[in-house]
Amino acid sequence: MSVSLTLAGRKEAAAPPRRARRRLPKGWIAPLVILVAWEILARAGVFKPNLMPGPTDVGGELLYLFERGRLFDHMGMTLWRVGGGFLAGVAAATLFGALTGYSRTTRELLDPTIQALKAVPSLAWVPLFILWFGIFEASKVALIAVGVFFPVYLSLMSGIQDVDRKLVEVGEVLGLGRFEIVWRILVPATLPSYLVGLRAGLALGWMFVIAAELMGASKGLGFLMFDGQMTGRPAQIIAALILFAVLGKLTDAALTLAARPLLAWQDSFGTMTERADAAR
């Protein structure tokens, strides 16, 4: 009885991996179902074509943009703005986060002010930035940088503060100097939470680039959306939406992939499920 049970159990456990390799990744199922249903409903006339065109129309729009050579122009412009704002925001956040996380004095000096600034809804900076930096690129990059700054700053500061005091003591006992303790203990121990901040910052960067481009631009995915709205072309809006999703996902994946070798040591629930996925 018990023997046959184990055998059956083994067989079941051994079978799925082979099937899984041929199957589509799970993440693709929902979008595909939605896409098919959407196309059917659009063709059946359930949606009004002037409000909600079907996926093939959106695809046609993307192709049209591509053929006119505009697609990569718009994408490149938006990517450039996000990239610039992200780098600027991360640089500032890393500097301030490291200072306030490491030193109690600077934390007491600076953190209350930074927290107060955080309470200002970020879009409220728009008028001021336009006044300061003009309506062109600088004000857009500045707005995106503000959006990126706060999650990175907060996770870096709290990450440093949460480093296990016991590990720092090991460094002291082994005769490490201050700088060595920072470089060999605090930095690696803080990396995981820093990465979480970077990902959240990147997501906010994508959010803010839309705001920045909606407020006046002649290029970029946000402009494409605005333009589609003004000229009554929903396919163009949806095409831009899809491009946002693709770029957002790709940049996030690139960030995670770049950080993976640095975080392979982690032993947490997240990595447990990841390992389970890898084994599947």
Place this chain on the structure above:
Amino acid sequence: MLHVERLTRRFPNGVVALDGIDLSVGEGEIVSVLGTSGCGKSTLLRLLMGLDAPSAGRVTVDGVPVTGPVPSVGVIFQEPRLMPWLSVADNVRFGIAKLDRTEREARLAEALELVGLTEFADAYPRELSGGMAQRVAIARALVRRPSILLLDEPFSALDNFTRIALQDHLLRIWAAQRITMVFVTHDIEEALTLGDRVIVMRGSPGRIHREILPGPRPRLRNTLAFHTLKDEVATALNLFEDAGGI
């Protein structure tokens, strides 16, 4: 070698964790410090490690007052405290980064050999059992060739088999290198097995209550003499009174 004079530690909240401790540890000696929970053992050891500063009194190593961690003093904590992002080998190398490469690798190989973890050099802490991780911590301390080793309940989180094995291990290392040790524990048998002297502490405020000499080695746990010693220590710890005479 290691001298403690009238050492007092009063915490800001008013707790007097240590009150006028005097202790001398000679070269090559193992001193067990035994006491119930909260009697100030860790506080004493942290002062010896230079991780904490006394309210009064002083600690000297070879006549030099301790004001911070001392290079010739090795430390093993209750938890392994390994860097999770470093392999076993890199954890052991952690405190000898400044040595030149050949010397460093030679010492690393020797230390891993000593704790029997040569094959696990490339493993990461998450892949180790509790006992293996603690052995890595021992290797990390020994690889610096300390002349004094301070241990704060290093085996208390381990199961009995592992603990006894590691006690033997430590004694073999001691027999080979004659490292001076201060070994804090709340396990009577452990204190008696390892110590040349057993210092019995009592708490609030933390004071040294008695000193017991367990006699010549090896100390076999199943002898009558050992049981008599255990009773003596238990009495010194006040365990029987607290247990209500049962």
